[in-house]
Amino acid sequence: MFTKKLQFKLASNIKTSERRAVLAEVIEYYNLKNVAKEYELLLLPKTIKAGGFSTVHHSQTIKGTIFSDDSNVPVWFDIAGNQLLPTVFTCWKCPGLLPQVVTHQYVIERLTQGANLMMRGISGPYDPRCKPDTIVGVVDYLRPNVILAVGVCLVLLPEDREKNEGVVVRILHTVNDLLYQLNDNEGVVIPKEIELVVEQTKEEVEPVEEVENVETGEQEAEDNNCDDDRTDDLSRLGETVDTLSLEDVDNFFTRGLLQSIKLDSIETPISSSTLMSNHILKHVPPPQEEINMKKTSWKKTAKYLKAMEKLGYITLKGKGDDLTVVKVISTSEPVIQNFVPTKIKHPTVAAAATAASTAGNNSLQVIKLYRGKSNSLLLFPEIKDPAGYYDAKELRQCLEQYIRVHQLADPKNKKQVLLNDDLKKLCKSATQESKLTRDKLTEALLKSLVHYHQIVSRDDDDNGDSRSSPIVSGEPPKVQVITETRIGRKVVTRLYNFEPFRVHASRFADELKVKCSGSATIGTNAMNKTEIMVQGPHGKLVVDLLKEKGVPVSHIEFEDKSKKKRKK
Template identity: 25%
Template sequence: MFTKAFRVKSNTVIKGSDRRKLKADVSAAFPSLSADDLKELVPNKEELNVVKIYAHKGDAVTLYVLHRNPLFFQLEKHLYPTVYTLWQYPDLLPAFTTWPPVLQKLTGGADLMLPGVVISSTGLPDVNKGNSCAVNVVSNRAPVAVGTAAMSSREMRTSGMKGKGVNVLHTYMDQLWAFGDKSAPPVISVTDPSVQAEADLDARESGEEETEEMARESEGQNDVSGMTAVESSCQNFQDLSIQDGRKEEKTEEVHGEQEDTRSLQEQMDSLLFQCFLHALKSKVKKSELPLLTGTFLRKHMAACCPKGKNLDIKKSSYKKLSKFLQSMQKEHSLVRVKELSKGVDSIVEVDWRNPELCSFCIPEDWEPPEDCAEDRVSCEVVYKPPEITLLYAVTARLEPLFQDAKKKKGTVLQASEVRSIITDYVKRNELVHEINKSYVNISPVLCDCLLEKSEYQEVGTLKWDDLFSRTLSRMQSCHQLQFPGQVPVVRKGQVDPIDISVASRGSNKKVTTIKNLEGFGIEPAVVADTLQHVVQASSVLHDVPGAKDRQLVQIQGNQVHHIGKLLLEQYQIPRKYIQGLDKAPKAGKKK
């Protein structure tokens, strides 16, 4: 089940009620566990994660992960322990014993056949058809596989130990094991004398075969069958992993020698194909389809490029991404590409069961890029909106009014400071009306600063509110942007709101543009990329004419609703600083 890579749907911390339910389920499924064992497997306070995955064949599986290691997996409401759990509690499940070479077959996806079962002096373990069981090898009691019994113990004996014995679900060195810390199994001594005798005999035979193989190698007889014989005679699975590692190293060396003899064009074709398979296997999720081809190349294939190498389609035989994807569709049947909108291609379907894709293995020396391209959302610096403060600058006309407060032309003040200075000026010059205190008498300075020429002879008093509003309206508007952790920035003029507009193009197609994102410290490229993923529509950046270092985002269709949701919820921009939200398409109407 886990021989090939699986897709993670969600990974969340378990809730208190679910933790109690899990503990009850584990206790019911494995009654041999004591209360202390249950507390160790399902601790009350330590973080326990619930990971929902889809296996490569589409099966929905739930994993329970503690300290990075999956402890149990649930399939069709049945709970099974992983090898990590069985290494702590080797007697948790009835176990069938087999030979070390059989482990290679099990890790490759095969089930355990009865002719490969070693019967101990106590006989076969007592199981019924469908019961959970484990598999170990003669030299070590640590389980290396988990599955279900294909038939009962009685049926196994009746059949003469022929046919399938265990339907294997999970093995050591499969993808579920690789989801954990990839530790090697412990060595647990075999207690049954008959099984120990079989292990000793197997070790002696393995030693003899290995000696013969070494002799053949010294004579120059380097055949592959000899290598297989040595590997199949390993005493335990640690030896197997060592041999496999050596074999992979030799394969990589040979492959490297072949690359040296190829042309640059052939090398780039090979690199493209490798990154293509790597991206499909580990990056692309079914929920992302349809996926823009440009996004697939920029975000997924580029992230899978080995360190020290660069993808350059122009240096390949394909020259264009569209031709490369057509080849992947026609010659390999890996994907299906469709033009969902005019001039814009998208990957609409992936053949997850394609043999080339299933057999592809991610290179062990591959390292994720430092910029975390494969997980853009989690690696980006979290955006925090600026704190915007409205300010007012003293103008030449109002300078006499602020002279006593020693505020010269160009001095920037907040509204509360302006109010305080005007109030102090009125009281100091005794301008409050003698009868009605809500009015202020107009002095020559106030007349020159606040009144129009037509009002000179007509207006003798002003209300307090009118006095303040006239003062602020005759000052130059400014604003201050305070980004977290940065020095405040003061700019002249009103705050330019983010402007969202919708325009029609040929054939009555609509495009949405967004301007003035830089004023709020938002990168237009990030917004364009995010919207492209959300709405699955093409987006481009254009320079704003006459504005240096300013860009506008243009995206196909009327996307005002999605843009508004992005700016209001993710970027937390106040609604009053977003212009054009009313242009969203009405419910029930075609965009």
């Protein structure tokens, strides 16, 4: 089902009471009575985020909710508010949760492409729990218990096996689909095998081997409990010391505004997002992962600015989230005169140089590759594999060798190459000349070939990264960053084409929310490409962040459509 056009709204943490309700629904529907606390945490982690989604399936728009853990690993989802369905990640942590239908690896590949599981594609053994309208998992017979697809069973097994036709499982989710790709935790991989373990219930107790050791065991348990209590107390104390209170974070942002007014020259009118990114956030101490607008009592920039307006520090104009600061308090006012600025420690030059060096080492490289049409490259003896991929340097060397062997250099001008019948045939789609310069001949040769590209990182060879670089047909993509005005004076920044450069959509959107102090949403644009939209004119900031992630500058295009055209 999650094969195309998945639009996902960024998830936010749900309340503890909501989590309990979700867990109760899971336990009731999947008949998991009296399971141990540890198993409950495997079913539904302590921290859960929920976000809405919509996708297109068989020309119909499907809407629902995705529940994920604190690492953004999807764990459950529902469709139109119906029963909760586990993702493959949850099935791997909780083997035995779903009845299993066995099939073959070839069939699994077809399922990942959007097909349903047909009767002819299944094999034994058959799970007697497989009944119509039951949620089931699909496994490869070579890897039992490793569920690779989740769907709804439509038949009764094994009774209906004799029919040998029809759909057995209507597939809703598979490995490597768009729901699976929302996973942010790169450490999660498809397990090779899973041992089926029956979940422990609350009534189960560890057996006692020897009666005479009961008292000793009880004493040791008491001692261990005391140690655990002391450890928990120390952990809670550490959390209290390390975690800032709500009032502390509010105070940082209030001081950030006052310090901006005292030290910066703020030109009004100024949009709320520009004020936040260019002034206030620069006067908020790092780390901004811990001190950001989401950690304040206001939660949103608009509420924060309205609170500052009530204090008399600024004057606002606009409605809702589309606010403009038209006036700031005068620096001659006592509240500004008596304000003592805090020195914000910025990275030193050496640290900045080290960071730049690290970013350079992790930079991505775009390699253009070429492939011959049919057996066109058999002309060059150095080409061992006519269907292989070659870069421009390799092809130029082959061409130079061919020119030397066949003595095609023009005697009157060595820079010119005389074209024989083979070269004319090879480059016929690009040129009809009788002789060309070496550069133009190389260019004509490359134009006559099929173009591919590969995006690689310097770390790939060292780490043996299997994602190292798929070879993709066509010209290399360019990340498009666009700042534009929407609905009156509301300015937004959009970017797309970033995924080929290993920029993860949800992780980058979360980073932009912090850096830009505004909302960021993920959707699909008219070209069916994943797009991130963030409020405010943050084009330069987005470009800088992309460069930090190793995206080559030559493959980033920025266009500012928000500037008004002057009337002639």
